[in-house]
Amino acid sequence: MMFELSQLRCFVAAAEELHFGRAAQRLNMTQSPLSRQIQLLERILDVQLLERTSRQVSLTPAGSIFLIEARRIVRLSDSAALSARRVAKGDSGRVAIGFTAVSGYSMVPRIVAQARAVLPNIDLEMREMVSGDQVDALLTGLVDIGFVRPPVNRQEFASACILHEPLFVALPPGDPRKSAAAFSPADFDGQSLIMYSRQGAAYFHNMLENLFNDAEATPSYVQHVTQIHSMLGLVHAGIAAAIVPESATGLHMNDIHFRRLLTPVERPVELHMAWRTDNANPALPGIRQLCSDMMA
Numbered sequence: 641m642m643f644e645l646s647q648l649r650c651f652v653a654a655a656e657e658l659h660f661g662r663a664a665q666r667l668n669m670t671q672s673p674l675s676r677q678i679q680l681l682e683r684i685l686d687v688q689l690l691e692r693t694s695r696q697v698s699l700t701p702a703g704s705i706f707l708i709e710a711r712r713i714v715r716l717s718d719s720a721a722l723s724a725r726r727v728a729k730g731d732s733g734r735v736a737i738g739f740t741a742v743s744g745y746s747m748v749p750r751i752v753a754q755a756r757a758v759l760p761n762i763d764l765e766m767r768e769m770v771s772g773d774q775v776d777a778l779l780t781g782l783v784d785i786g787f788v789r790p791p792v793n794r795q796e797f798a799s800a801c802i803l804h805e806p807l808f809v810a811l812p813p814g815d816p817r818k819s820a821a822a823f824s825p826a827d828f829d830g831q832s833l834i835m836y837s838r839q840g841a842a843y844f845h846n847m848l849e850n851l852f853n854d855a856e857a858t859p860s861y862v863q864h865v866t867q868i869h870s871m872l873g874l875v876h877a878g879i880a881a882a883i884v885p886e887s888a889t890g891l892h893m894n895d896i897h898f899r900r901l902l903t904p905v906e907r908p909v910e911l912h913m914a915w916r917t918d919n920a921n922p923a924l925p926g927i928r929q930l931c932s933d934m935m936a
């Protein structure tokens with residue numbers, strides 16, 4: 641026969657108060673049931689834990705040793721209950737977030753810092769991956785939230801646009817055009833340019849292609865790449881200019897000159913937060929709301 645948690649609570653209260661009346665009051669019960677619970681505990685253990693006289697209550701040597709472990713068990717049970725309630729309420733737990741490399745330059749550090757301040761009991765697991773891989777990770781449950789480029793057109797997902805950015809021209813070191821304050825898409829007609837790959841970076845490829853078509857401009861594409869940091873590496877090497885979202889300017893690569901690209905829509909680059917509608921992670925709504933509030 642094993643003792644019960646309620647019996648431990650009664651014993652701990654009596655051992656700390658050394659008075660059955662005060663211990664019963666502390667536990668919101670009457671004195672007789674309290675005494676019976678402790679007697680039953682002693683019978684189960686086959687050990688006397690308390691010395692009782694008409695004037696005082698004291699711990700036996702065995703009771704003093706047992707009190708140490710009894711307190712620990714009671715604290716653990718309280719902690720387990722509190723942790724379960726926090727998780728159920730979404731105040732605790734773990735949320736895995738996927739993000740593109742360029743969003744990691746400024747946005748992700750801000751989100752992590754704010755989450756630590758506002759939701760300190762929620763652990764964030766950050767995973768850098770391209771938008772296509774994030775879609776797969778959301779489907780398999782590897783991540784709970786993805787910061788992806790649109791469109792987000794799967795019926796399993798919900799999404800919200802959390803960021804709009806302008807475009808910037810990245811000029812290589814020594815480029816004579818660095819004296820210009822800004823550029824338009826028409827300025828790149830016949831000019832060398834590093835372009836996004838149609839397969840791996842379709843969002844930016846299609847955006848720039850539409851801007852150049854509307855401006856009746858035909859740049860000379862010298863290289864096609866997928867990743868923005870790779871593109872900036874080529875710019876730094878002097879291969880050609882490139883067009884990047886504003887967040888990429890946070891890389892602060894030496895000798896690259898950034899100038900605003902004037903576009904019909906002032907901030908055409910979008911970043912969406914996506915999640916599965918059937919994701920039951922109780923910590924997810926709190927992190928989602930935090931991200932939306934920060935980027936509003």
